Amino acid sequence: MSTSTMIVRALHMRQGGHDLYLFAVPGDRLLDIAEISRIGRDAAGMLEGYQRGEIRSHVADIARYLSDGDVLFPNPILLALSPDVRFKSARGSRPPGMLPTGDVGTLRLPTGPNKPGWIVDGQQRVLALAKADAKTMVVPVVAFVSTDIAVHREQFVLVNKARPLPRAVVDALLPAMDAAVLPRDLGPRKIPSVLVDALNSHRDSPLCGLIRRPGGVETAIIGDQALLRSIKRSISTPLGALSPYGHGGGEPDVQAMYGLLSGFWSAVREAFPDAWGLPPSESRLMHAAGIEVMGYLMDRILSRPDAARTPREATLAALERIAPHCRWTNGKWDGLEIEWNTVECTSRSIARLRDHLIRLEHQPRLVA
Numbered sequence: 001m002s003t004s005t006m007i008v009r010a011l012h013m014r015q016g017g018h019d020l021y022l023f024a025v026p027g028d029r030l031l032d033i034a035e036i037s038r039i040g041r042d043a044a045g046m047l048e049g050y051q052r053g054e055i056r057s058h059v060a061d062i063a064r065y066l067s068d069g070d071v072l073f074p075n076p077i078l079l080a081l082s083p084d085v086r087f088k089s090a091r092g093s094r095p096p097g098m099l100p101t102g103d104v105g106t107l108r109l110p111t112g113p114n115k116p117g118w119i120v121d122g123q124q125r126v127l128a129l130a131k132a133d134a135k136t137m138v139v140p141v142v143a144f145v146s147t148d149i150a151v152h153r154e155q156f157v158l159v160n161k162a163r164p165l166p167r168a169v170v171d172a173l174l175p176a177m178d179a180a181v182l183p184r185d186l187g188p189r190k191i192p193s194v195l196v197d198a199l200n201s202h203r204d205s206p207l208c209g210l211i212r213r214p215g216g217v218e219t220a221i222i223g224d225q226a227l228l229r230s231i232k233r234s235i236s237t238p239l240g241a242l243s244p245y246g247h248g249g250g251e252p253d254v255q256a257m258y259g260l261l262s263g264f265w266s267a268v269r270e271a272f273p274d275a276w277g278l279p280p281s282e283s284r285l286m287h288a289a290g291i292e293v294m295g296y297l298m299d300r301i302l303s304r305p306d307a308a309r310t311p312r313e314a315t316l317a318a319l320e321r322i323a324p325h326c327r328w329t330n331g332k333w334d335g336l337e338i339e340w341n342t343v344e345c346t347s348r349s350i351a352r353l354r355d356h357l358i359r360l361e362h363q364p365r366l367v368a
Contacts, residue, residue, distance in 0.1 A: 076122070076142045
């Protein structure tokens with residue numbers, strides 16, 4: 001069988017007794033020099049390989065991003081290389097005082113049936129590069145020399161054991177990111193996060209300074225996740241109050257959504273003055289459970305014809321009728337037979353209180 005050689009400029013260094021190379025190759029040439037070692041078992045039941053299978057949705061998201069034009073793709077692919085690769089240092093003088101971090105030279109990588117490399121980290125990115133329009137995009141590679149699969153597995157586990165970013169941190173970063181470059185699963189989370197930022201920062205917002213977000217004021221009393229969930233649900237649910245302003249695949253009307261939310265929560269503040277602005281331990285209205293329940297009530301009240309024109313007035317008219325029957329800070333909820341402070345942020349507890357308030361709000365002759 002014939003073989004050929006890929007020659008690249010590389011930086012060589014030593015680390016942990018291994019040769020380590022930094023170089024770059026066009027994305028569609030990575031599979032010319034490296035295999036994907038899938039995890040499996042041989043006939044005797046012995047473990048083989050280490051890589052999981054292709055995650056098609058993830059690969060499609062990356063390919064979509066790569067095909068989106070002039071994009072940045074700096075994360076290096078991690079390879080393990082066999083000793084068959086050859087490095088030759090470049091000659092030349094070095095500037096005085098230059099740190100001795102490594103040697104620049106050329107690295108020769110055999111191609112053909114006997115590939116010299118195995119992909120340790122980045123297989124989904126490599127598969128996406130092969131499918132994207134930007135196949136020839138040059139991508140960085142970090143490679144260590146070792147044929148010991150135990151070392152490959154060790155590095156694979158170490159690279160992949162890192163905990164994903166907390167959801168709250170990702171949500172806090174989304175408003176500052178370009179929606180066009182966001183992965184498919186993050187795109188729908190951007191608008192809710194933009195709205196929560198606006199509610200927390202605009203001086204005319206009833207929730208100004210009350211929402212706790214990463215990097216914000218630690219003494220804020222409302223966690224952002226319940227509010228984000230209720231806004232996202234309202235946008236994505238056909239009967240949600242914010243849904244008409246999502247515009248499907250078109251440009252969403254964020255200003256209209258903010259106006260609706262600001263009007264609604266202004267009315268909540270006005271209807272429940274004694275429960276407003278207290279820590280969740282003293283007011284279940286400001287607790288995550290209360291925020292979620294009020295989100296459901298918002299969809300019910302503001303989805304009615306004409307309610308969106310005057311959201312504060314429409315909400316206030318509805319809430320003033322049920323306010324005397326609410327127990328946000330003390331007492332027992334009539335009809336539920338539960339104490340105010342036993343309402344928790346669980347799906348069952350939220351559903352019970354939600355249904356109770358909706359029934360109350362639905363009663364045409366409810367008497368205070």
